Amino acid sequence: MALIVQKYGGSSVGTIDRIRNVARRLIETHEQGNRVVAVISAMSGVTDKLIGMAHQVMDNPPERELDMLMATGEQQSIALLVMAITDMGHKAVSFTGAQAGICTYGSHTRGRIESIDPEKVVAALNDGCIVVCAGFQGVTREGAIHTLGRGGSDLSAIAMAAAVRADLCQIFTDVDGVYTCDPRVVKDACKIPVLSYEEMLEMASSGSKVMQARSVEFAKKFGVVFEVRNSMNNNPGTIVQEENRAMESLAVRGVSIERNQARVTVSGITAPVAYTSLILSALAEAEINIDMIVANTAHDGMARQSFTMNMNDLGAAQAALKPVLPQLGPKAAMETEAGLAKLSVVGVGMRSNSGVAARVFRALAEAGIATGMIATSEIRISTTVEAADIEQAARVVHAAFNLDQITA
Ligand code: ADP
Ligand code: ASP
Ligand code: MG
Numbered sequence: 001m002a003l004i005v006q007k008y009g010g011s012s013v014g015t016i017d018r019i020r021n022v023a024r025r026l027i028e029t030h031e032q033g034n035r036v037v038a039v040i041s042a043m044s045g046v047t048d049k050l051i052g053m054a055h056q057v058m059d060n061p062p063e064r065e066l067d068m069l070m071a072t073g074e075q076q077s078i079a080l081l082v083m084a085i086t087d088m089g090h091k092a093v094s095f096t097g098a099q100a101g102i103c104t105y106g107s108h109t110r111g112r113i114e115s116i117d118p119e120k121v122v123a124a125l126n127d128g129c130i131v132v133c134a135g136f137q138g139v140t141r142e143g144a145i146h147t148l149g150r151g152g153s154d155l156s157a158i159a160m161a162a163a164v165r166a167d168l169c170q171i172f173t174d175v176d177g178v179y180t181c182d183p184r185v186v187k188d189a190c191k192i193p194v195l196s197y198e199e200m201l202e203m204a205s206s207g208s209k210v211m212q213a214r215s216v217e218f219a220k221k222f223g224v225v226f227e228v229r230n231s232m233n234n235n236p237g238t239i240v241q242e243e244n245r246a247m248e249s250l251a252v253r254g255v256s257i258e259r260n261q262a263r264v265t266v267s268g269i270t271a272p273v274a275y276t277s278l279i280l281s282a283l284a285e286a287e288i289n290i291d292m293i294v295a296n297t298a299h300d301g302m303a304r305q306s307f308t309m310n311m312n313d314l315g316a317a318q319a320a321l322k323p324v325l326p327q328l329g330p331k332a333a334m335e336t337e338a339g340l341a342k343l344s345v346v347g348v349g350m351r352s353n354s355g356v357a358a359r360v361f362r363a364l365a366e367a368g369i370a371t372g373m374i375a376t377s378e379i380r381i382s383t384t385v386e387a388a389d390i391e392q393a394a395r396v397v398h399a400a401f402n403l404d405q406i407t408a
Contacts, residue, residue, distance in 0.1 A: 001033050001034060001035060002033075002034045002035070002167040002168060003034070003035045003037070003125075003164060003165070003166045003167050003168075004029055004034045004035070004036050004037070004166060004167065004168045004169075004170065005037045005038075005039060005157055005160055005161040005164070005166040005168070005169045005170070006025075006026065006029065006036065006037070006038050006039070006157075006170045006172060007038070007039040007040070007041075007135065007153055007154065007156070007157030007169075007170070007171045007172060008022050008038065008039075008040050008041065008172045008231055009041045009044075009153065009154075009171075009172065009173045009174070009231075010041040010042055010043060010044035010045070010046070010047070011044045011173070011174040012041075012172050012173065012174065012231035012232075013040055013041065013042075013043050013044075013077045013080075013081065014043050014044035014045070015043075016080070016084075018231075019043075019077070019080050019081050019084050020084050021231065021232070022038070022040075022081060022084075022172075022231065023081060023084035023085045023087075023088055024088070025172075025231065026038055026081075026085060026092075026130050026132075027085060027088055027090050027130070030090065030130050035125045036130045036131070037121060037125070037131045037133060037160060037164060037166070038081070038130065038131065038132045038133065039133050039134075039135045039153055039156050039157035039160055040074060040077050040078050040081055040132060040133070040134065040135055040153070041073075041074060041077065041135050041136065041153040042070075042073025042074050042076065042077055042136070043073070043076065043077050046073040046076065046077075047070055047073045047136075047150075050069050050070055050072065050073055051066070051069075051070065053069075054066055054069055063107070063108035063109045064108050064144065066108065066109055066147075067108045067109055067111075067137075067144075067145050067146055067147050068145055070109075070136070070137075070147050071096070071097070071134070071136070071137045071145050071147060073136075074096075074097075074134035074135055074136050074137060074153070075096060075134055077134075078094035078095070078096075078132045078133065078134045079094055081094070081132050082094040082132050085130055085132075090130060091127075091128055091129045091130065092129055092130040092131070092132055093124050093129045093130075093131060093132065094132045094133075094134070095120060095121065095124075095131065095132070095133045095134065096133075096134050096137065097133070097134050097135075097136075097137035097138040097139060097145075097146075097156065098137075098138065098139035098143075098145070099120055100116070100118065100120065100121055100133040100134070100160070101116050101117035101118050101119060101120060101121065101163075102116050102137070102138035102139065102156065102159070102160075103115045103116065103117065103138060103139065103140070103141060104138035104139060104140055104146040104148070105140060105141075106146070107287070108144070108146060108147075109146075109147055109149070110147075110148070110149045111138055111140070111146025111147060111148050111149075112148075113138060113148070113155065113159050113218070114141075116159055116160060116162075116163035117163075118160070118163045118164050121133065121160070121164060122164065133156065133160060134156075135152065135153025135154075135156040135157060136148055136152040136153045136156060137152075137156070138156075148214070149212065149214060150212070151209060151211075151212035151215075152212060152214075152215075153212075154171060154211050154212040154215035154216075155212055155214050155215035155218055157169060157171060157215070157226075158215045158216075158218050158219045158222075158224050158226060159215075159218055159222075161224050161226070162218070162222040162224050166224075168227075169219075169224055169225070169226040169227070170226065170227050170229055170237075171211065171226055171227065171228045171229070172229050172230065172231035173210060173228060173229070173230065173231065174230065174231070174232070175210065175230060176191050176229070176230045176233070176235045176237060177191040177192065177193075177227075177228045177229060177230070177235075177236075177237035177238030178191070178192050178195055178200065178203070178208070178210055178211070178228050178237075178238040178240070178254070179191055179192065179210075179254075180192060180253070180254050180255065180398060180403035180404070181208075181254060181255040181256070181257070181394055181398050181403065182208065182210075182256075182257065182394075185257060185391050185394050185395075186255070186394055186395050186398045186404075188398075188404040189398065189403070189404070190403065190404060190405075191237075191238060192238050192253060192254065193236070193238060193239065194238070194239045194240075194241065194244075194246075194247070195238055195239070195240050195241075195247075195253065195254075196240070196241065196242065196243035196244075196247055196348055197216060197219060197220035197240060197241070197242065197243070198220070198243060198348060198379055199243075199247070199253050199254065199346055199347060199348055199379065200216045200240045201213060201216040201217060201220065202256075202344070202346040202377065202379055202380045203254050203256050203344075203346050204216050206256040206258060206342065206344035206346065206380060206382060207256040207257050207258030207259075207342065207344065208254065208256040210228060211228065211240075216240070219240065223242075225239065225240065225241045226239075226240050227239050227240070228240070243348055247348050247349065248348055248349045248351070248352055249349060250347055250349050250401075251347050251349040251350050251353035251356050251401070252345045252346065252347040252349070252350070252356060252401040252403065253346060253347040253348070253349070254345070254346050254347070254403070255343065255344070255345050255346075255394050255397050255398050255401075255403065256343075256344045256345075256346065257341060257342070257343055257344075257390050257391075257393075257394050258341060258342040258344075259341045259387060259390060260310055260311040260312070260341075260387075261291075261308050261309070261310065261311065261340040261341055261342050261384060261387075262308065262309055262310070262311045262313075262314040262336060262337065262338045262339075262340060263306055263307070263308050263336065263337045263340055263372070263373065263384070264306065264307055264308075264309070264314070264317055264318070264321070264334060264335070264336050265304060265305070265306040265334070265335045265336075265337075266279060266304065266305050266306075266321065266325070266328065266332060266333070266334050267298075267302065267304040267332070267333055267334075267335065268302050268304075268328075268329055268330075268331035268332045268333050269302055269303040269304060269305065269328045269329050269332055270301070270302055270303075270328070270329030270330070270331065270332075271327060271328045271329050271332075275303065275305070275328050276295060276305065278324055278327060278328065279305060279321065279324060279328075282320045282321055282323070282324045283307075283317060283320055283321070285320065286316050286317070286319070286320035288309060288313045288316055288317050288320065289309065289310070289313070290307045290308065290309045290317075291307070291308045291309060291342070291375070292306075292307060292308045292342075292373045292374075292375040292382065292384070293305070293306070293307045293375075294306045294307070294373050302329065302331065306373060308340065308342070308373060308384060311338055314336060314338060318334065318336065321334055322334070339386065339387045339388075340372065340384045340385070340386065340387055341384065341385055341386070341387045341389075341390035341393075342382055342383070342384050342385075343364075343382065343383055343384075343385055343390060343393045343394060343397060344380050344381065344382040344383075345360055345380065345381050345397060345401070346379060346380045347379060348379050350378070350379050350380075350381070351378055351379065356381060357376070357381050359400055359401065360381055360383070360397055360400070361383075362400070363396045363397050363399070363400035364383070364385070364393055364396065364397065366396070367392060367393070367396040369385055369386075369389045369392065369393050369396070370385065370386065370389075371383040371384065371385055372384035372385065
């Protein structure tokens, strides 16, 4: 008898019919003799709608109350799902994050999982129930409700799989697995059968939001092998696990795109002090995540520094940097540029295959696409492009690495 954790995302429970579909799938897995824990997202669109309502009430809603509000989305879907299972004559029980023993710490709206005490979950499994847990939420030791960042039900599922020592962790979504690029953007993208944690993490954190990046980090840390699959069919999905030698044969395994990027450039820096630290500390204090950083010294002896971030953080970044400018030099000034996007190619094979960057930039140049800032890691190359060019950029780079022809 196996213990299986199955996560169903928002689109998989987006309508009452789809909730019934999930109920049937859980019952089927249970009837095959398995113990089943389901981790469920809010119905698609619900979290966005709740956030929208909060912003109708006030400009900057307190994050504690946002958590309180957002957590209700998952409570709706778990209750409806248990009703559907019950209606089909099977035993099930729903648990909020707190009831499932998910203990969190850190800041509201981006809580981190401290520990999971699955006592109630295990007791309900022993009682023969299908256990349905709310994704995306937990509770602090002091009893405050936390959410785990957007897409956080992936993290709930992986953490629950680690806590109950599941034999299998399956992430059900609305595509057949992880593709070589978002299949909604590149039509001939292929499903990748097996992917390493590192590749999945780099893809997720560079815009392939099929998995939440933090959940992949957690899976890697605790060795949780998981499979991304489609909730509407029985096709095999993508297994994400430790790297193996076969994965290195391809230099590039996937292409990610991230829209809504903005750039801030601080110029006229003459301060002899460690100005990078001043700038980055101001941004860190304002809890702004920056991505690419480029620093250089111009001919006139003044330094400039540029960095990219999500568009949503641009206003806060400007506000955080304004008071710092006088400390950077009498001519220090700030310029901003919105309307950017980021293209990344990812693959562990990059470590042993050279010429990957040249191929990326040749493909973009041949298509007449201008590139901006560039950043690399051991297994990723990223560049900014104009937002209007990003889909074409993804298609030409995807084609340049023959990613429509992968078989392994
Ligand atoms: P869920 O509601 O199940 O959590 P998400 O919307 O978070 O689903 O993730 C699934 C979506 O991720 C797909 O519909 C797809 O458009 C998008 N996506 C982005 N990049 C990729 C990729 N490389 N492979 C598969 N899907 C991707
Ligand atoms: N409902 C949450 C969101 O939309 C969490 C999730 O779906 O994973 O971000
Ligand atoms: Mg998701």
